[in-house]
Amino acid sequence: MAANTKTSRKVARYAVPVAVAGVAAATVAMVPAFANAGGPDLPKVTAQQLIEKIAASDVQELSGTARITTDLGLPKIASGLLGGGGIAGGSAAPEDKVAQLANGTHTFRVAADGPDRQKLTFLDGKDEYSLIHNGNDVWGYDSKSNEVFHEKNAGDAADHGKAGDRLAASPQQLAQDVLKAAGPTTDIGVGDTAQVAGRDAYQLVLKPKQGGSTVGAIQIAVDAKNGVPLRVQLLSSQGGKPIVDAGFTKVDFAKPSADTFAFTAPKGAKVTEGSDEAGKGKAPEDKHWKALESFPGLDALTGGANGKGDVKVLGEGWATVAQIDTGAGKGLTDLEKSAKDKNAPKEAKQFMDSLGDKVTGTFGEGRIFSTRVVNALITDDGKVYVGAVTKDQLVKTANAAK
Incomplete structure (x- = not known):
């Protein structure tokens, strides 16, 4: 596998469905x-x-x-x-x-x-x-x-x-x-x-x-x-x-x-x-990740294989939130349009369906991917805010970051 493909896979796993990829590491240790x-x-x-x-x-x-x-x-x-x-x-x-x-x-x-x-x-x-x-x-x-x-x-x-x-x-x-x-x-x-x-x-x-x-x-x-x-x-x-x-x-x-x-x-x-x-495409979850990685809207949101994402840590302690700017110049709107394409993988539609209602603030507009531990806010301008904080706290942090 080429190095840039590995980079794309790593960014995609963290920048967008981070509430999935990060939860295992964050919670299996508790x-x-x-x-x-x-x-x-x-x-x-x-x-x-x-x-x-x-x-x-x-x-x-x-x-x-x-x-x-x-x-x-x-x-x-x-x-x-x-x-x-x-x-x-x-x-x-x-x-x-x-x-x-x-x-x-x-x-x-x-x-x-x-x-x-x-x-x-x-x-x-x-x-x-x-x-x-x-x-x-x-x-x-x-x-x-x-x-x-x-x-x-x-x-x-x-x-x-x-x-x-x-x-x-x-x-x-x-x-x-x-x-x-x-x-x-x-x-x-x-x-x-x-x-x-x-x-x-x-x-x-x-x-x-x-x-x-x-x-x-x-x-x-x-x-x-x-x-x-x-x-x-x-x-x-x-x-x-x-x-x-x-x-x-x-x-x-x-x-x-x-x-x-x-x-x-x-x-x-x-x-x-x-x-x-180890694990070259044989794990049960790999076929799902592979489908998502081939999804052009997701590639745009993460900046693609050559994306240079910028990560900032906001807050401290239990209220820490990571702000990820993919640098792609594209965001949630592009992802939604791509998911409607007849050739989009079913995993792309499932991912979009898993996102909550739209939220607004001084940061702009976005939608929240929610779990009981980690919440991730994906904005229309291509930023991702993620942390083990409530939805309200996540929006508050995103507002203060603008």
Whole structure:
């Protein structure tokens, strides 16, 4: 694939349906577990003490089961782009699977033995998808398609972080990521106690100090004995069920057996070596992206393969909004006209149907692509404003930017 085509694909994924492409990365890193009714009676702790308890935890060995349920409020086209509710099927490359976690409910088994050995197995009915990091090797295996992805030298300094990122779905790492992102715009306190996966836990609660965020709070359940985060729950500022609800249903802190992380490609399996070959058009969502990328109206809005988009960060903390100026000189009106063309792909019409009613302000006119977490305002003059803020806050920010 030519470099300019890759650039076009990257811009298209971020500048227009950003509420689809960005949501996975923004929310899969915020995962909770399941608390029983009526929390245990535990000694009182402060938020600072609880954070220190997490930081001091030296637990590196565990195994268990967990579940992730994600309700982002995505329109139909977005669910298609994320590959539907099933995790099994299609390419075995990790990149093809991660985005699918941003849609529906997924159950998985997890095991860890220090920084060099981790395993996640996602269960989809009788089918499984396993991601294994064992020393210098990273394996991905899809039982439904009988395909294997293999990447060597994952233990090298340059690649070790990449392997860790792919397997960082454990509540421990996810909670650390959330705490690292918390800054002066966040109130941090201690909530009610809970019992998670049969273990007593404290709950650390993070809330935005500012108004206008789509996030109401993030709750992290912390094991009362060893400080391991067992839960992170992402709650909407609009109420209702959690946006993301996942975590341990069962956990054991004993050392997993060595053969847990052993993997040999099954006989007859198709093996793909190296990240350069990963996910070349085989993922369920790729056919949808390919159709959208061939849509001339979308190409005009993103500036095409040679577009030079300008991104500015507006606001701070929970109210941060990205302003993207594609430099194409064309915007929503051109996109709407192209979608009406008889040769336009059906995905283009579905994308247009997913946009909300028109909004106006000092920025001009536009329409909002809305989810429970991320909202994106696409204007008639070719700008895109996107952030984890409410529609009203998004319009307010766009007005102030003019």
